Amino acid sequence: MKIMPPLPDMKKRSFLKKVLNxxxxxxxxxxxxxxxxxxxxxxxxxxIRDREYDLMNQDFAFIxxxxxxxxxxSCCVADKREYNVPDGNYRxxxxxxxxxxxxxxxxxxxxxxxxGYQTPRADIREAVRDTFFVPKLCNMCREAPCVQVCPxxxxxxxxxxxxxxxxxxxxxxxxxxxxxxxxxxxxHPESRVVDKCTWCYHRVRKGLMPACVDVCPTxxxxxxxxxxxxxxxxxxxxxxxxxxxxxxDMGTWPALYYKGARREVV
Amino acid sequence: MDLSYKMRLVVLAVGLCILAGSGLLVKxxxxxxxxxxxxxxxxxxxxxxxxxxxxxxxxxxCFSCHAHEANIHQAGLHKTISCEFCHGPYADHVxxxxxxxxxxxxxxxxxxxxxxRCHNTEIKARPEQVIKTVAMPDHLKDRQxxxxxxxxxxxxxxxxxxHILRADQIMDRAGQANELTEKDI
Numbered sequence: 489m490k491i492m493p494p495l496p497d498m499k500k501r502s503f504l505k506k507v508l509n510x511x512x513x514x515x516x517x518x519x520x521x522x523x524x525x526x527x528x529x530x531x532x533x534x535x536i537r538d539r540e541y542d543l544m545n546q547d548f549a550f551i552x553x554x555x556x557x558x559x560x561x562s563c564c565v566a567d568k569r570e571y572n573v574p575d576g577n578y579r580x581x582x583x584x585x586x587x588x589x590x591x592x593x594x595x596x597x598x599x600x601x602x603x604g605y606q607t608p609r610a611d612i613r614e615a616v617r618d619t620f621f622v623p624k625l626c627n628m629c630r631e632a633p634c635v636q637v638c639p640x641x642x643x644x645x646x647x648x649x650x651x652x653x654x655x656x657x658x659x660x661x662x663x664x665x666x667x668x669x670x671x672x673x674x675x676h677p678e679s680r681v682v683d684k685c686t687w688c689y690h691r692v693r694k695g696l697m698p699a700c701v702d703v704c705p706t707x708x709x710x711x712x713x714x715x716x717x718x719x720x721x722x723x724x725x726x727x728x729x730x731x732x733x734x735x736x737d738m739g740t741w742p743a744l745y746y747k748g749a750r751r752e753v754v
Numbered sequence: 755m756d757l758s759y760k761m762r763l764v765v766l767a768v769g770l771c772i773l774a775g776s777g778l779l780v781k782x783x784x785x786x787x788x789x790x791x792x793x794x795x796x797x798x799x800x801x802x803x804x805x806x807x808x809x810x811x812x813x814x815x816c817f818s819c820h821a822h823e824a825n826i827h828q829a830g831l832h833k834t835i836s837c838e839f840c841h842g843p844y845a846d847h848v849x850x851x852x853x854x855x856x857x858x859x860x861x862x863x864x865x866x867x868x869x870x871r872c873h874n875t876e877i878k879a880r881p882e883q884v885i886k887t888v889a890m891p892d893h894l895k896d897r898q899x900x901x902x903x904x905x906x907x908x909x910x911x912x913x914x915x916x917h918i919l920r921a922d923q924i925m926d927r928a929g930q931a932n933e934l935t936e937k938d939i
Contacts, residue, residue, distance in 0.1 A: 529812040543792075543800070558880045560872045562839045569843045570809045584879055604871035608878065619879040644795035654799035657786070690806035699810045703836035705872070706884050 529696065534716060536695035546648035547714040548743065549721045550687060550698075551731070552623050555748035556708040559584060559621035561601040563700035563709060568602060570688065570699040577674040578602075579685040580625040580700055585752060588614040593752045622753050623709065625700070626651065626672045626685035627734060627742035634664035634673065643682070649743060650689050655681045669735050687711065811844035813837050823912060830913025840868060840911075860911075862904060866890075869905040 531537050559582055567573065567580045582601030586594040586609060594612055598605075605621075632651050634643050642658035645651050658681035665673045665682060673684045688698035692711075696702070701709045712719035724747070725731065731745040734754060746753065757765065791797035816837040817824035827833060838844060842857040860868055872880075875887040891901050899908070910916040 527811075527815060527818045529815045532812070555881055556884050558872055558885045559877065562836060565839060566810055566836070566843075569838075586879075605877050605879070606867070606870060606874065608876050616878065620881075621879050641789070641795040644793060644799070646800050647792050652799065652803050654796050654802075656802075657796055657799070686803060689803050691808055691810075693804040694808065696808065696812065702810065702812055703839050705832075705834045705836070705839075707834070 531695035532697040532702070533692065533695050533711075533713060534718070535713070536693070541693060543647045545715070548628075548649055548687070548692070549712065549714050549725060550625070550628070550701075550744045551710040551721050551724055551747060552625075552744065553708045553710065553747040554620055554622055554753075556706045557582070557621040557623055558706055558708075559601065559605045560705065561604040562703045562705060563623060564600055564602045566699040566703040567685075571683075573683075574677050577676070577683070579672070579674075579683070580623065583622045583624060584609070585618075585620050585622055585750070586612060586616055587618040587750070587752060588612060589617050590614055618750065620748075620750070622746075622749070623700075624670065624672070625744065626687065627670050627740065627744040628687060629740035629742050631739060631741050633667040633669060633738075633740060637663045637667040639663065650686060651684075652686055652689060653682050653684060655679065655683075658682050669738050669740060807845065809843045809845040810836075810838050815844050815848075816841075826910065826916065827912040830910070830916060832912055832914055865906045865911065866904050869909075869911075 561582055564578065564581055567578075571579060573579055578600040580600075581597050583595055583597045584601075584605060588594070592614070594609060596609065601621075601623075628649060628651055630645075630649070632643075632645055635645050635651060638644075639661065640657055640659055642654045643651065643664050644654070660675060660680045660682065662675055662682065665671075665675065668684075673682050675681070676683045688696075688700075691698055698709075698711055701711045710720050710724070712721035714722050714725065716722060725745070729747060731747055732749045732753075733742045733745055734749075786796050786798075788797040789795065792800075813827070813836060817828075823837075827835075827837070840860060841847075846855050847857050848854060870890065872885055873887050875889040877887075880887055894901050894903055897908070905911075908918065
């Protein structure tokens with residue numbers, strides 16, 4: 489049997505101290521993992537973070553898949569929280585369409601879908617032929633009527649294709665609210681300037697999906713860059729599936745596409 | 755005043771110069787900086803919009819601390835659901851590396867209401883191939899439990915079939931009551 493020599497210069501007290509310190513440090517390391525808090529979620533739109541954002545050379549598209557929307561209202565809730573949207577105003581909302589056998593179409597959106605759809609419509613007296621949910625948001629028109637009518641240059645299409653509102657410049661005349669064919673604009677009751685869905689521009693510029701896309705549990709909302717051939721939206725737009733835009737005849741050329749939209753959807 | 759023809763021309767020219775100069779000066783004050791760089795709008799507004807604070811993280815943000823919940827959530831059928839939808843936005847919970855607030859937990863009937871936001875059969879607009887729906891209280895009667903039961907008494911909210919599959923396993927009736935497999939936790 490080999491007798492262990494005593495450790496050099498190691499008193500019992502200092503040894504215990506070191507062990508104790510190590511234990512505390514170790515347990516703290518478990519409680520606060522490295523980099524917690526300074527945590528940045530992984531990039532969801534490839535190619536935004538690792539190179540300088542080229543404002544002039546971007547093309548984004550948004551696809552809403554009506555055949556996958558379950559009307560849970562996650563998107564509406566996330567949107568309201570992301571921007572602290574005041575009650576009674578909506579940057580995005582979910583409509584419920586009910587089509588009867590008489591071809592009559594019933595549309596409702598109680599509280600914009602924020603509370604979800606808990607009860608069926610009680611006021612429809614005929615047999616229902618078709619029913620579905622339609623999420624609505626800014627169409628990001630390439631030929632935006634709201635931009636054309638703004639008298640002070642507060643609403644503009646940025647070079648990367650987003651229709652934005654300069655809240656320092658907006659005088660709150662609400663001309664653009666009337667001009668928008670999709671009714672996505674509202675006058676903010678406190679700041680008295682116009683606000684609208686921006687496809688979460690601040691998130692996109694940081695490589696994250698818009699809040700509504702990120703929270704959608706069924707993948708009914710899809711967003712991505714058309715410059716990236718691997719992106720889901722590129723693959724869908726390239727493929728043979730039928731995509732439509734809302735109010736095509738108005739010549740607004742939206743960058744928001746709908747999959748599975750019936751002709752009644754406006 | 756009796757000015758010569760040349761003098762009149764000079765006065766006119768000087769007057770026009772002063773007018774144009776003051777016009778330019780006023781324009782300089784009124785037109786904001788960076789106006790017209792890309793078009794008839796303030797180019798700085800783009801950067802201001804991009805600089806807005808992010809309030810929602812992603813599920814990965816939550817999982818960076820909540821490893822236990824992450825393991826359950828990611829293995830279950832509810833893996834596509836956002837943590838923040840039920841619990842609230844990341845920004846209300848964490849700021850500058852520190853916990854700043856406690857996000858609410860749903861309890862009791864709130865849980866059932868939340869579940870039925872998606873899983874209510876009565877709402878026919880839900881595509882069947884996308885979501886499995888139940889009718890209430892038929893489902894409770896069918897499973898022979900009290901009608902006062904909340905969903906969470908049988909279903910783990912983060913992985914709805916976790917307990918159910920485990921119970922089937924223990925009772926040795928796997929695949930009988932539910933045609934489910936291990937991956938459908």
